[in-house]
Amino acid sequence: MSGADQDRSIHADAAPKAVGSYPHARRVGDLLFLSGIGPRTPSDNTIPGNDYFADGRLRKYDIEAQARAVFANVRAVLEASGATWDDLVDVTVYLTDMARDFKAYNAIWAEHFPDAATAPCRTTLGITALPTPIAIELKCIAALKD
Template sequence: MTSSVSTDKAPAPVGAYPHARRVGNLLFLSGVGPREPGSNRIPGNEYDIDGQLIAYDIEAQCRQVFANVRAVLEACGARWQDLVDVTVFLTDMQHDFAAYNRLYAEHFTDAQPCRTTLGISALPTPIAIELKCIAVVNDDA
């Protein structure tokens, strides 16, 4: 069994892909960023008068990306505790890792999925963090 899932409780994907795809009891989330559902505003971003990004708040972005992952999971009938693997992309590993790691530990107290964190040069929108997740969903979900 395979099915795609989209939800208005999370920001719309920035491309032609679903929020998640379920294959059997595995749930694969597309990359989830910290944009706010509905408005697409990025928490903590500051722009100059020309619309160029001049500053961002990694803590605000972390909180929002975790909320967005939770929203996608819930739309799929899954829970935070069902996560088994999380890949995290940071655009400034040196500057942002400590704050992100602290907030990650606060959000993943009971659930302890495998995790990989990668430093990358850019993401497709002016965000500093994106998560790619895999969860295991109960057969009755």
């Protein structure tokens, strides 16, 4: 593989557009670094499970819907990058309400990674906000075999 192929940015058509000027992922050698991936729906930018007041303020959200959507979006970026789910080696999870959402998120994580021995490493952080009205975001690193 040439040096140009080893160091490149990736934009995944099947993933939501970035909310800033950055790629979905960047490959450097055998490592793939994903930018923060949220649960927005790629086709229309909506956020699964969000319910809004008439004035546009967020009324409530469904962490399970958002967690499932964020995993689907991560998978889309991995696939666009030539990687697979099994290539993930490290995941940082950002939750805006750790006390409320960790248990439900953790259960969905276990569905996607049922074997702890082969699951990627994971760090989960409770934060006060994300740049859009989402409750979860994942930052991932994958190791590519090729």
